[in-house]
Amino acid sequence: MSGPDISVVICVYTEDRWEDILAAVSSVRAQAYPALETLLVVDHNEALLDRLTKEYKEAADVRVLANAGPRGLSAGRNTGIAASYGEVVAFLDDDAVAERDWLRYFAAGYADPRVMAVGGRTEPIWASGRRPDWFPEEFDWVVGCTYRGLPDGRVEVRNVLGGNASFRRTAFDFAGGFATGIGRDGDRLPLGCEETELCIRLTRARPDTVLLIDDRAVIHHRVPEPREHFRYFRTRTYAEGLSKALVARSVGAGKGLESERRYTTRVLPAGVARGLRDAVLARRGGAGRAGAIVAGVLTAAGGYVVGSVRVRRGGVTYSVAGIEGEPRREGGSR
Numbered sequence: 001m002s003g004p005d006i007s008v009v010i011c012v013y014t015e016d017r018w019e020d021i022l023a024a025v026s027s028v029r030a031q032a033y034p035a036l037e038t039l040l041v042v043d044h045n046e047a048l049l050d051r052l053t054k055e056y057k058e059a060a061d062v063r064v065l066a067n068a069g070p071r072g073l074s075a076g077r078n079t080g081i082a083a084s085y086g087e088v089v090a091f092l093d094d095d096a097v098a099e100r101d102w103l104r105y106f107a108a109g110y111a112d113p114r115v116m117a118v119g120g121r122t123e124p125i126w127a128s129g130r131r132p133d134w135f136p137e138e139f140d141w142v143v144g145c146t147y148r149g150l151p152d153g154r155v156e157v158r159n160v161l162g163g164n165a166s167f168r169r170t171a172f173d174f175a176g177g178f179a180t181g182i183g184r185d186g187d188r189l190p191l192g193c194e195e196t197e198l199c200i201r202l203t204r205a206r207p208d209t210v211l212l213i214d215d216r217a218v219i220h221h222r223v224p225e226p227r228e229h230f231r232y233f234r235t236r237t238y239a240e241g242l243s244k245a246l247v248a249r250s251v252g253a254g255k256g257l258e259s260e261r262r263y264t265t266r267v268l269p270a271g272v273a274r275g276l277r278d279a280v281l282a283r284r285g286g287a288g289r290a291g292a293i294v295a296g297v298l299t300a301a302g303g304y305v306v307g308s309v310r311v312r313r314g315g316v317t318y319s320v321a322g323i324e325g326e327p328r329r330e331g332g333s334r
Contacts, residue, residue, distance in 0.1 A: 003107035004087035005036040005257075006166065009080030011073055012045035012094045015051065020222060022055075022097040025062060027097040027219075033104035035061070036086045041076040043067045074178035074194050081172055082323050090166035096122070099205065104216035106166045109154070114210040116171040116202060119160030120217025121146045127225040132332070133285030134230070136293050137269040142236045143223045146215070149267035154214040158259050159199035164219045171209075172323045175202040193243035200247070237296045240260040241303020242310075249311045268293050 008028045021040070028038045038061060040050040049066055058061040065083055069075030082088050090106055092098055109118035114121065122145045125130070131137075132158025137148040144163050151157070155247050160166075170240045178194045226232055244260065271293050 001011050003033065004110050004168075005085070006033075006088045006090050006103050007080075007084035007086030007106060008035045008038045008090045008092055008093050008103075009041060009077060009084065010038065010094050011041045011043060011067075011076035012048060012052070013045055013076075015045070015048050017094055018051075020054075021052070022092055024092055025056075027099075027102075028092065029061065030100060031098070031103045033102050033107050035090075035103060037084070038062045039080045039083055041067055041080045043073075043076050044071050044248045059180060063198050070180055074140070074180045074182055077162075077269075078177035078180075081169070083175060087169055088166050089169055091162060091164070091173075092219065093163040093221055096163060096219045099218045099220075102217050102219060105214045109212050109214055110168065112210060113211055114208055115168075116174075116206070116209045117165060117167045117199065118217070119157070119165040119211075119213045120219060121213075121215040122161065122164045122219050122221050125220050125222045126228060126284045127223060128228055132228050134288030134292050135228070135233070136271055136275065136289040136296075138267055138293060139233070139237070139296050140241075142233055142296075143227050144221050145223075147330045149263055150213065150215075152210060153214055154216070155213050157213050158203075159196040159211060160211060162195035163221065165195060167210065171202055174205045177323045193240070194266065195249045197247045198295075220313050225308065230295075233292065234295065237299040238303040241300040242307035244300075245307025245311055249308070264297065268297060 010021070010028075025038055028035050040052055040056070040062065042052060042064065047134060049064065052064045056064055063083070065079055067076045068079045068082070077091060080091075088106065088110060090103065105120065106118045109115050113331070118267050122247060124143055124145045126132070140147040141161070144161075145159070177198075179197050199211055203211070215305055227236075272290045275286045275288075275290030275293065278284075279290065294329075
């Protein structure tokens, strides 16, 4: 089987997800296209670090590391990148499981030397057993999943989505690592857009870069019960607005909001229309979905305005670090 060696990084932070973490690792170890290694990066939690170290002490293909940077997902990812040996570094959420061909589809995308990143499709696993009637598919990004409006198939995109993504290791040599101060850090805000900022920075550093999403590279992401409620929906959309303001300030509103313009002017109005049509036809949840889309737009816009003011006043900052660590082996063909 020919293709690049792939290191898989899973960032973890709480023992509450113990069974999810074990399931995520098992799904990587069961890949049809075997990973070179799995790196578990523990975010400043000594108890979890010790427990995972003991769990995988006999596993040659799993390494457990402490986040070497500040708290947060971005620094954890950077720690994993620095320690990785693969030609490609893939990222999997700690509460997700990958289908058997996940890495095979990632690897296939790198046959073109211009491709610097390949992402996949993330499907929700709802704690209640099914999607809440009011929850619009257009906002599945709220729970870290692929949302209605993304193109189907294997297509070029502005950015991949971080919980189901891979990058050439050299991409970080060109652009640096994930920015700290944008992404998730426990329950603090803002909560996202670090992969968007990185992808835009990468295409600026190397203009011939191609970024792909292949929707055959599928993972299944657990959505806990608290995230099925409107309160979380509102909080997360507001946080997205805050993060987008920071990204737009960094890379310019033109590039930073390029995809969002199409989403808000075409995808969301169509979603509202579908919801209203379903309401007229007495289908369950139609009015709720239409209302949630409108509410999501308004709260995200509010977050963007507040974030823009904070950025102009210098109240929100982020930093981009280079990737440093142990020397890596050059990836080879299988």
